[in-house]
Amino acid sequence: VLWMGRECAHQGFPASVGAYAVSVFERLMRPTDSTGQEAPLNVPMETKAFQDAFERGLNDPADKRKNWMPRPGRRESTGDQPDAAGSLPTIGGDTTAGGGSAGGHEPNRPEIRLGGDRLVTAMQEAERVMFSGGRTPFFSRGGMLMWLATIDQSRELQDGPVKHERGAQVLKPVTAGWLRRRMMQECLFTRYQKSDAEWVPTNLPEEYPKSYVEGGEWWAPVLRAVVHAPVMREDGTIYMEPGLDPKTGLYLAGTTAWKMPPARPKGVPIVPGKDAAIQKAIEIFADLFVPFSPEDEPDFSVLVSAVLPGLMKTVVGPAPGTIITAPVFGTGKGKLADIISIIVTGHAVPMMVMPMDGKGKADEKAFGVTLNAALIGGDRIICIDEIKGMLASPTLDSMLTQEQTQARVLGVSQMAVVRPADTLFIALGNNITVAADSSRRWLRCYLNPHCPDPHLRQFDRDALQYARENRAKLVWAALTLLHGYIHAGMPPQPGCHLGSFERWARLIPSCLVWAGFANPIRTLDAWKDQDQSRASLLGLLENWHRVLGDDPHTAATVCRSMETEERKMGDVELPRYDREFSELLFELVGEKGRLNSNRLGGLIRGQAKRVLDVTDPVTGQSTGELVIEPAGERHRAKLWRVSAVDR
Secondary structure: OHHHHHHHHHHOOOHHHHHHHHHHHHHHHOOEOOOOOEOOOOOHHHOHHHHHHHHHHHOOOOOHHHHOOOOOOOOHHHOOOOOOOOOOOOOOOOOOOOOOOOOOOOOOOOEEEOOOOOHHHHHHHHHHHHOHHHOOOOEEEOOEEEEEEEOOOOHHHOOOOOEOOOOOEEEEEOOHHHHHHHHHHHOEEEEEEOOOOEEEEOOOOOHHHHHHHHHOOOOOOEOOEEEOOOEEOOOOOEEOOOEEEOOOOEEEOOOOOOOOOOOOOOOOOOOHHHOHHHHHHHHHHHHHHHHHOEOOHHHHHHHHHHHHHHHOHHHHOOOOEEEEEEOOOOOOHHHHHHHHHHHHHOOOOOEEEOOEOOOOOEOHHHHHHHHHHHHHOOOOEEEEEEEEEEEOOHHHHHHHHOOOEEEEOOOOOOEEEEOHHHOEEEEEEEEEEEOHHHHHHEEEEEEOOOOOOHHHOOOOOOHHHHHHHOHHHHHHHHHHHHHHHHHOOOOOOOOOOOOOOHHHHHHHHHHHHHHOOOOHHHHHHHHHHHOHHHHHHHHHHHHHHHHHOOOOEOHHHHHHHHHOOOOEEOOEEOOOOOHHHHHHHHHHHEEOOEEOHHHHHHHHHHHOOOOEEEEOOOOOOEEEEEEEEEEEEEOOEEEEEEEEOOO
């Protein structure tokens, strides 16, 4: 063996030739097993004596052919050049060094042997290769394997309902085909060829990566979300190291040089109105958003409140969506959505539209599929454009209040766990209204340009270009507000409470009010004026209480008394007739010149025990609260009473 190794090197033969000669000798000397079959060959290339002898012969200074002769563990047919170390790493217990580079393959690919019962072992070894050197080619997310892809097409060339800006990053499911290609690029798979008594390169069979993807047992790190800006933790510390944070499951993409907020010594009180950093942050956001003409201070606060959760969305949990609306087109709604997205993700916002069915109504099933696809893809912001009239979507309402849910993966029979709470939802349209059930789920920013043709306005700068060029400064402003509020002890602020969004209200609106902004939650009052069912019920309760007082009545007696001036119905005394109350009832339950008591009873039952705030039409101040409640029965008919709520 020693002699043959040295001679093979001196004569210029590849190591495989000498190995084959030694294997013939070993075969003659090896006994058969109990079945009469020869035991598997121990390939002589792994024999230390042969390797040492071949290496000495190859490195002999007197031999001038060493520069072109193959190195141990290489095959002459691959065309590889020797590496600096002259050898390749071994992977696993029964694989050897080997490999070459061709057709996009990694150089010096570790060899992984196939055949027999080595499916699981081979995939484990390939997994180790792919994740070696600190690399993370894919992640485990929501029960699926996902890889991070970069969009390389313009929006016009993209298929599907969600359009991303070129250069944006999205998560895509790892398929068996994708994994097979990646593994073959980084590993040299071989099979044993008995006729030549050696291991030869081969393609990875499809069942290998398929079993890995479907097996569910991976070394891949768990990913919660891909973020593109530093993340503020609830304790005031900031995660800004590029790559994956194994504690939180956040992967910070990009290499931007971020600026940290000013250091805050412990025990030193922070006065927002006198703090230079806080005031500078307020000026930065005012300079960015005020040119778009938010109608009131709370509308401006809504825009800032859309940016802050993007840096804490994985902490604040579910948050209300943001509606940006205006009386006419051309007011900059889409640009504002892009600016918010540029600050949070570095790219313009991915757009989608509400799908419609053949009758012109929202197609909830198709919309749910689109939302799920965006969430599986890891979109940090979902923007629904061109909302016409009322925004009413049970699917969207559920998304806004859920920490996580299950979504079906398109094209396969597989469910994935997605986290809507990690995504910011934005809706755009002219004069948008929302359904009553959705009114607490959407903050509203109303843009009022105060001109007939807002699309003809001229500005001093390109707002999108400014946001891109000054993104680090804008992120600093947002981090400064959050960092200052947290280090101030997160003092509670009046009016910063919202059901289903408690954590968000404790952090985002409270931070803004503390810093001197108006409370964005106040914009929810705008939906009250647009809620027709609420307005109708409030008018009913106000007139009922004004005319009937606290006395209980059935729907039938109220209808009879307000459609005639008769004062008696059987043995029941009717209340006095009131023209204003009568006209209101005819608008609500009038039918063929009569008042339908069954419709009035149904309306009351549907809104029973709902407390409504009564406001002064001139000052807008609250003057009390009214509620309608059951008050017993009369002749098997339900009695109802409207009364003022005593706090």
